[in-house]
Amino acid sequence: MLLNPRVLVLDFAVYTKALTKIYSGGSIGVKDLDLRVSSGEIYGLIGPNGSGKTTTLRIIATLLKPTSGEVYVYGVDAVRNPLEARRLMNYLPEEAGAYRDLSGLDFIRFMLSVRFSGRRLEEAIGEAIDIADLGRDLNRPIRGYSKGMKRILALSVVLASRPRLLILDEPTSGLDVERSIYVRNLIKRYNRDYNVTVLLSSHNMLEVEYLCSRVGILYRGRLLAEGSVEELKSKVGGVNLEEVFVKIKGESS
């Protein structure tokens, strides 16, 4: 029986088919990537620097256009209808900062006002203020914030927007242990309580093991392996995700 492609696409929060990105100069960002992220799951992309994680996330977030291939977000063609796709998701880039001349509160209001208005906007702002938990610092200009404070502020905005798909590029990069734990718990909570699908990338294997229901290993733009942490461990006989990663990368090289 032939599957209806449209139904197949709608089944996933993220569906990419033969996704390829070749930069000017010929360097490969991703090559023939078939990625499927189910609705409601937390999916982790891991891989060394230059493996194509950020490229993949940026394409799905509609920031980059693929050279070829297809990308769907909840059935919406992200290449042809980027605006519609953006309404369904939010994206936190790696090292995402904020406008240094705004106060934290102004930044929250500005970023959420492009999505919401009226009462819903005020609710979202309140939620972001709670998440950021920056107290009086929210009224200070962002230029005086530490890296961790800026990261939490940016994260508060994307979480409070409660997108159906949340794309996080190395969400705890540069954060101290306490803040990292706080962020991981937030991601878990929003995934559980609000059914927010999360697609994240990370170099922190412990974080990926803790958060992700499924993991994809990218290397040189290709998806080498995919599955739950336990499946991957048993597949290559590794005791933890770090070992799995090193073994799979070794086999590929």
Added chain:
Amino acid sequence: MTLKPLVVREVKAFIKNPAFILSIVLIIAFYGLMGKMVSTGIQTAVEQTMGIHIGVVLRDSSNFTMSVLSLANQTIGGRLKIVDSVDSGLRSYDVVFVIPQNFSTRALEPGMSIQLEAYVKIDSISPVVSGAKTGLASTIGDLIRKSVSLIIAVERNIDPSLIDKPVIVNSTIQVYGKSMSIEEYSAFTSFMGFMPLMIAIIMGINAMYASQFTAIEKVEKAFEMLLAQPIPRRNIVLAKIIGSIISSLIMGGAYFAGMLLVLMGATSTPPPAQDVQSVGINPGELLYGKIGFNSLLIFVGSIVLGLMYSGALGVILGSIVSDERIAGAFTAPILFIFIGIAYALVFVGLPINTVTGVIAGFTIAPLPAVVVVSSMTSKLEVLAVSISLALLSTVMIIILAVHIFNRDIVILGVRLGRFKRREKS
């Protein structure tokens, strides 16, 4: 001891920046070209005025007057030509003198000055050409003064240096068919010279603001987050352009307020003595009466277009560079280029025709000069071409900015030499 490596690092950071090097090359190349253009303009002006003939309307045909004119004509190489009237004279010559009926009477009467009327026709916006022509009128006045002194000295057999006969030349300038006093003409030329420069500066500053705002947003790392929001990129571009325009207007307002304070300070001197005749120019009357309301309206419109045009240009530059340092290095030469284009047209003294209308339409900065002149001379096709192209080029550059905001380049930036941004992943 630690200063030297710090300075070396700072200098290296600049000179190894491709944008910085490119901006230097651009400035040198552009101003080298502009120097040649200005030189051509000056040469043309000199050639035009060297061989110019001067019409003379003779209302006093006494023997004395004829002797004075004959001597003056010999001295100037036979360039004085008798004409019937001022109008017919101006049809053939660029400078016409009127020798009044009482010329010989006043010349021969001790203690009286000679009054002459001069009419100068100027059909160029080049200050070099117009300056040369008005200068020629003064030269002829001086020549007549000397000729009068010499003829009287010869007739009375006295030393010519003992005779000092003042000659007052009342000049009327016909600029593109509109008559102006010399004071009004000075105000007009100041307007024509100042306005393109002002627009060029406003455009340059606006482009700089727009590029800096956009580049800083990238440095602040908020840019990708903003681009991932469900907002049409067109709105982001327009907001940036409008933001830079508002900032430029605030800056422009502060600049003019400052200028006004300087002028107020300069004019708060004691009033002149009653016997000194002051010559007052009402700028509003001059602009409205001589240049026309429509031209002024279009002039204001060209400022608005210039701001939109330069804002979009700045947004494009800011969006394709990686930081505000490179944006600054790129936009500085743009400021000079706008000024250069505005002045090249004025200095070269190019005729106002369809070609110059096209240049003004695409570059905006010289648009006010072209619009004012083409409106004064009723060259409606030039007016239409320059304004249509200015509108078109402004819309096109905004569309280009939106197009760039929808491409990868806005995220990845332009990859220049060693500043190539490696895609981080």
